[in-house]
Amino acid sequence: MSSSDIDFIATEARFGAQNYAPIGVVLSRGEGVWVWDTEGNRYLDCLSAYSAVSQGHCHPKILAAMVEQAHRLTLTSRAFHNDQLALFYEEIAALTGSHKVLPMNSGAEAVESAIKSVRKWGYEVKGVPDGQAEIIVCANNFHGRTLGIVGFSTDPETHGHFGPFAPGFKIIPFGDAAALEQAITPNTVAFLVEPIQGEAGVVIPPAGYFTKVRELCTANNVMLVLDEIQTGLGRTGKLLAEQHEGIEADVTLLGKALSGGFYPVSAVLSNNDVLGTLRPGQHGSTFGGNPLACAVARAAMRVLVEEGMIENAARQGARFLDGLKDIRANTIREVRGRGLMLAVELHPEAGRARRYCEALQGKGILAKDTHEQTIRIAPPLVITSDQVDWALERLATTLTQDFS
Numbered sequence: 001m002s003s004s005d006i007d008f009i010a011t012e013a014r015f016g017a018q019n020y021a022p023i024g025v026v027l028s029r030g031e032g033v034w035v036w037d038t039e040g041n042r043y044l045d046c047l048s049a050y051s052a053v054s055q056g057h058c059h060p061k062i063l064a065a066m067v068e069q070a071h072r073l074t075l076t077s078r079a080f081h082n083d084q085l086a087l088f089y090e091e092i093a094a095l096t097g098s099h100k101v102l103p104m105n106s107g108a109e110a111v112e113s114a115i116k117s118v119r120k121w122g123y124e125v126k127g128v129p130d131g132q133a134e135i136i137v138c139a140n141n142f143h144g145r146t147l148g149i150v151g152f153s154t155d156p157e158t159h160g161h162f163g164p165f166a167p168g169f170k171i172i173p174f175g176d177a178a179a180l181e182q183a184i185t186p187n188t189v190a191f192l193v194e195p196i197q198g199e200a201g202v203v204i205p206p207a208g209y210f211t212k213v214r215e216l217c218t219a220n221n222v223m224l225v226l227d228e229i230q231t232g233l234g235r236t237g238k239l240l241a242e243q244h245e246g247i248e249a250d251v252t253l254l255g256k257a258l259s260g261g262f263y264p265v266s267a268v269l270s271n272n273d274v275l276g277t278l279r280p281g282q283h284g285s286t287f288g289g290n291p292l293a294c295a296v297a298r299a300a301m302r303v304l305v306e307e308g309m310i311e312n313a314a315r316q317g318a319r320f321l322d323g324l325k326d327i328r329a330n331t332i333r334e335v336r337g338r339g340l341m342l343a344v345e346l347h348p349e350a351g352r353a354r355r356y357c358e359a360l361q362g363k364g365i366l367a368k369d370t371h372e373q374t375i376r377i378a379p380p381l382v383i384t385s386d387q388v389d390w391a392l393e394r395l396a397t398t399l400t401q402d403f404s
C-alpha cells in the first residue's frame with residue numbers, strides 16, 4: 001500500500017490502544033529542527049520528542065555511527081563483552097564526572113533501576129532494616145509509566161485503576177526544602193526529584209532550593225537522585241541542570257537525548273557506593289548496554305559537545321524566553337523556562353492549550369499542550385536565531401487570538 005492509499009490516523013485509531021491523543025499531523029521525514037508531513041508540509045519541531053531529539057532530527061553523524069555499527073554487531077546480551085560498552089562507559093563517565101554506570105533502555109527503566117539500587121544501598125551500606133527503606137518523591141512528579149513508578153504519581157490519570165502499588169514512597173511538595181527535612185527518617189534511603197518538573201509544565205523550583213536539598217541529603221545520608229532524563233544533556237543550557245544550582249547528585253538518570261532520538265538508551269550514573277552494591281544476577285536487561293545502543297549514544301554525546309549545542313541552548317533559550325516575555329497577549333498567564341525548556345501557561349479563560357497547539361500547527365509549528373493550560377516549547381538544541389525569531393512571530397499571532 002502506498003502512503004496515499006491509507007488513512008494513517010483512522011487505521012491507528014482502529015487497531016491501536018488509545019493511550020495517546022496526537023495532534024492531527026502524520027510525519028514522514030525529519031532533518032535538524034524541521035519535520036515534514038506526508039503531504040510535504042514543513043513544521044518547526046518545538047517538542048523534540050519530549051527532548052529526545054535534542055541533537056536535531058536524523059543527525060548525520062549519529063546516523064553514520066548507527067549504520068556503521070549495525071553492519072558490524074548489534075546485540076550480544078551482557079552474557080558476553082562487546083567492544084563498544086567500555087568506550088561508552090569511559091566517555092559518559094568523563095562527560096558527567098560519574099564513577100559508575102548502569103546502562104538501560106527506556107527512561108522508566110533507569111528510574112526503576114535507581115530505585116532498586118538505592119534500596120539495596122540502604123540495606124547493605126546505610127544499615128536500614130530489611131523491607132523498611134523509604135524513598136521521598138515530589139507531588140506532580142513524572143518519572144515514567146511502569147507500575148512501580150505510577151504508584152507514586154499524584155496525577156489521577158497516571159495511576160487511576162492501575163493499583164495495587166508498591167509501598168515505600170513518601171510524597172512531599174516540590175520546591176519545599178522544609179517539607180523534605182520533615183519527611184526524612186532514619187529509614188530514608190533517597191530523595192528522587194526532577195531538577196525542573198517537565199511534564200508538570202516546566203515548573204522551576206525557587207532559587208536555593210537544591211542547595212538546601214543537597215545539604216539535607218548529605219546531613220542525613222540520603223542519596224539525592226536527580227531525574228535528568230528530560231533536563232539533562234544540554235536541554236537547560238548546561239550539560240546537567242544540577243549545574244545551575246552548583247550541586248552534584250549522588251545518582252543521575254539520563255535517557256531521551258542520550259541517543260539523539262535514534263534508539264532507546266538510558267543510564268543510571270552514580271558514585272561507587274550505590275551501583276557498587278549490584279552483584280552478578282541481581283539486575284539486568286537483554287538490550288541494556290548493547291553495542292548498537294553504545295555506538296549511537298557515543299555519537300550522540302560527541303556531537304552535543306563538539307557542535308556547541310549546550311552553549312547554543314543557553315543562548316537561543318535566553319532569546320526565546322525574552323521574545324515570549326515580549327508578547328503582549330491577554331491569553332498569557334506566565335512564561336517560564338531555562339535554556340530551551342520553555343512553557344507558556346495560558347489563563348484559564350483563554351481556552352485549552354490544545355486549541356493553540358492546533359492553530360500553531362496551521363502556521364508550521366508543532367508544539368504540545370500539557371495539563372490543559374500550558375504550551376510546552378522545546379525545540380532541538382541546534383535551532384538558530386533566525387528560526388527562534390520565525391517561531392516567535394507565529395507564536396505572537398497565535399497567542400493574541402482568542403480560542404475560549
Ligand SMILES: *Cc1c(COP(=O)(O)O)cnc(C)c1O
Nearest residue numbers: 106107108142143144227229230
Ligand atoms: C520521559 C521521562 C521519563 C521516562 O522516560 P521513558 O523513556 O518514556 O520511559 C522519566 N523521567 C522524566 C523526567 C522524563 O521526562
